[in-house]
Amino acid sequence: MSDSADQPLSASTGELLSAAVTAIGGAPRPGQVAMAEAVTAALEKERHLAVQAGTGTGKSLAYLVPAIRHAMATDSTVIVSTATLALQRQLVDRDLPRLVKALAPQLQREPTFAIMKGRNNYLCLNKVGQASLEPDALIDESEVSWLGRQVTRLHDWANDTDTGDRDELDPGVSDLAWRQVSVSSSECLGASRCPHGAECFAELAKAKAQDVDVVVTNHALLAIDALSDAMILPEHDVVIIDEAHELDGRITSVATNEISARSLRLAAKRAGKLGAEGRDETLDSLADDFAVHTSLMEPGRWTNIDEPTRGMLVGLRDALWSLKNTIAAPPEGESTNDPERFAERQNLNNHLGDLHDALVRILDVFGTEDPASHDDVVWIERSSRDADTLAVAPLSVAEMLHNKLFAEQTVVLASATLTVGGNFDAMAASWGLPKGGWDSLNAGTPFDPKKSGILYTAKHLPTPGRDGLSDATLAEIAGLVTAAGGRTLGLFSSRRAAEQAAEAMRPRLPFDVMVQGEETLGVLVDKFSKNENSCLFGTLSLWQGVDVPGSALSLVIIDRIPFPRPDDPLLQARSQAADAAGRSGFMEVSATHAALLMAQGAGRLLRHVGDRGVVAVLDNRLVTKRYGSFLRASMPDFWQTTDPQVVRGALKRLVESP
Structure with missing residues (x-):
């Protein structure tokens, strides 16, 4: 700081705020x-x-x-x-x-x-150097061709960038490609031990x-x-x-650890290039066993484990520890004669330690048989691309x-x-x-929600089910969008619902209907904001952060109350823990989750003091269930109705108004 910082600060917050507002032309x-x-x-x-x-x-x-x-x-x-x-x-x-x-x-x-930012947002020059020496060292063979061009571009960029900041790379690259040239904080060698410590982008940013x-x-x-x-x-x-x-x-995300067959195989592959005395082959074989074992199990939460599963995890834990100890002992003189290889050894040593500690944490959960006493939640997540992931996360933060x-x-x-x-x-x-x-x-808020917005609940529609949007719901959407003259942001609970709605609306409506996923989100929002008579349908990313003031948006449609998936292992465990403690797990977890999203979604409507419009919820439970009042109390204080004719009339008047 400056030496002048010890002088008394006479300006009040009010005076400073007034000066700031005046300087930027605000009110x-x-x-x-x-x-x-x-x-x-x-x-x-x-x-x-x-x-x-x-x-x-x-x-x-x-x-x-x-x-x-x-x-x-x-x-x-x-x-x-x-x-x-x-x-x-x-x-x-x-x-x-x-x-x-x-x-x-x-x-x-x-x-x-x-x-x-986190260290993994910056290029790691040490990792770039390793990848230059061993182009396929960190990339699974099946992905080399897919990643090749992106990784090559990152190597070229490393010679030009002054910051190494991923956000300054335009166009960007996939997360998988970026991982080839970045490290997490736990993988970092530390500036004093790294061959590139003096020029490390993350350290330079930290110094600033x-x-x-x-x-x-x-x-x-x-x-x-x-x-x-x-x-x-x-x-x-x-x-x-x-x-x-x-x-x-x-x-919660930061405090979550994951294990997958892919991460184990890549760790073994890296170790094999450093001389692992066969222990890499042991880990690779155990990774195959892990993949087979987990593929036979149902995805979801583990509240207990059988002895074969415990034995498999213990074997993996011990193999990782053994491999870590082998990798941690470099040949004499390696740090001086081959600093890049030595740096990769230390990096992998840290990574193997993380994998080992994740397994220790998972096994510790099952050291106590009563699931109600578990502080962590363990589950299998199934993905078509990366197969199975075994995850552990805190029950509460x-x-x-x-x-x-x-x-x-x-x-x-x-x-x-x-x-x-x-x-x-x-x-x-x-x-x-x-x-x-x-x-x-x-x-x-500077807005008056009761005068600027209407909360319409389509009470007459059937309760949403698992079979997609009903014909009555699709007809309701068409009628509302027609009355609004387009100008609609559709917030759907699933990608399938958003795509079903778009497919049904395109032949019925004379408006452009865009769907999340067809282009990048930024491009879609920009097109939507500039085309007054268009519609944009999407899922969770659109519920938060979309800012479209003015006449381009006068109708927000929410297809159903966004309760979390009933099979979400972590939220399911938190709900059960609340019930066990004598509280309502549904209200504490599911209803609270939905309330926050409903508030965020409804908040897309009024972005400027001159905005007017309707939030239409096509889920009758908002007014027919006891928890509906809890959800409505979390949303802006709009004028409320369940009459479709009133709402369509209001939307038509908005279209006709100058």
């Missing part, structure tokens, strides 16, 4: 002011804060201004964490550059900021993030920092989590976050959708917020 918003003051109070009192700030509130400025003020007043760094790359880019490329220039005249100096006021990162890296003993992020005492409704899922995140720093959690059933309690419980140690604020 004062009561919700934004209320949120900024609440964030400031939370940082000063060191109390956690949960804030719901609807579309149009301007929540980014409402937390960035207090964050910068706090960082400069205390000569510290504030961490801002997001769930999506889109918001990360918005903050770093648009919001912060404009904000620091606006605030500089009010402060002792211009605030500073940087971005930090030291000693700045605001560091923008993502939930995954935040989780790694909180859960590991190593210090990944710069030292800090404040974390601001935007898109906080995604926190539970992202933390609440205790982990309680001890590792909330006990260590002041945390502000913000999102457009945090209240479930009308309050913050469900989200607070899923995060593990300490009782009595947090405050909340619903900053509202």
Whole structure:
């Protein structure tokens, strides 16, 4: 920081926010002011804060201004964490550059900021060097031709890029290709041991993030920092989590381990090139046994294992440990005479350790026979491309976050959708917020949902079933879209439903009907926003983050309440655990999951103060079931009706209005 940071900071949050809004040509918003003051109070009192700030509130400025003020007043760094790359880019490329220039005249100096991503977002020069020496070292033989051109382009790019940042590669490459030139934090050798440590892209990015006021990162890296003993992020005492409704899922993902026959075979293949004394062949053979064994088992959760399965896992665990010990002992002089080979040895050693530890974790689950006492959930996931994956994930991340995140720093959690059933309690419980140690604020929205939007529930339609969309439902969609003159975003519970609806609508309607998957999501959304009379149908990716203000969108259709799949092993286990504890697993897990998505989906409608329209839910359970009121309370407070004639009339008037 600057030496001037110890000078008293006289500007208030209100003054700084006003200067920022004026500089960027905005207008004062009561919700934004209320949120900024609440964030400031939370940082000063060191109390956690949960804030719901609807579309149009301007929540980014409402937390960035207090964050910068706090960082400069205390000569510290504030961490801002997001769930999506889109918001990360918005903050770093648009919001912060404009904000620091606006605030500089009010402060002792211009605030500073940087971005930090996980190590696997950057090219690993050591891995690129290895792949150059052994082109097929990390690629399964059946995939060499498919990946060849992409990997070759990555090698060429490695000689040109200044940052090694995957986001700057245009056009991009597949995840599988990127894995050939990147490493996870656990696979990294460390800058001091790596032959390319001095020029490492990830280390250079990390260095830029030291000693700045605001560091923008993502939930995954935040989780790694909180859960590991190593210090990944710069030292800090404040974390601001935007898109906080995604926190539970992202933390769970980081804390999940997986084992597959493919990962075992590739590890054995890598080991064979380093001289594994035959232990690579043992692992390869056991990988084949694993593939056969798991293929005979039903996908889904394991609540217990039989002795043959336990024996198979123990054999794999021991083989990995034996191979790891062999690989960890390099021939004398290898580190000096062949540093690239030595680096690959250390990298593989770390990877084998991860695979071994995953199996230890899985076996530990079944050290206790009672499934109700398990802290982790184990399941088999079946994929047509990668065959079977054995996964283990935490039953809950609440205790982990309680001890590792909330006990260590002041945390502000913000999102457009945090209240479930009308309050913050469900989200607070899923995060593990300490009782009595947090405050909340619903900053509202500049829109008036009752005057701007209608929530229509098609009560007369049959309850959705498993056989796809009914003829009555398809007729309802056609009638609504016709009344709206196109202008429809269709949010469907499955890809099959979206495609069925599109296939049925194209011959019936005089409008372009686009379906997710036909082109990249960005291209489809751009076409939809520019063609006022078009329709865009899709699944989960469209429920969140799609921003189409104006007349291009006046109807959002939701085909059914988005309850999680009943066979989702992790959510099923969490629901059963809630029931066992005397709570309602359905309400705590399934209904809460659906409520958040319903709120996100309905939030696509009103993106600007002048927007008007209808959210049409084609699932009668929203008004016929007791839990329907819980779901409706989680959505914007629209005017509500079940009368199809009223809704069609309203949509036609929107088309006719200037």
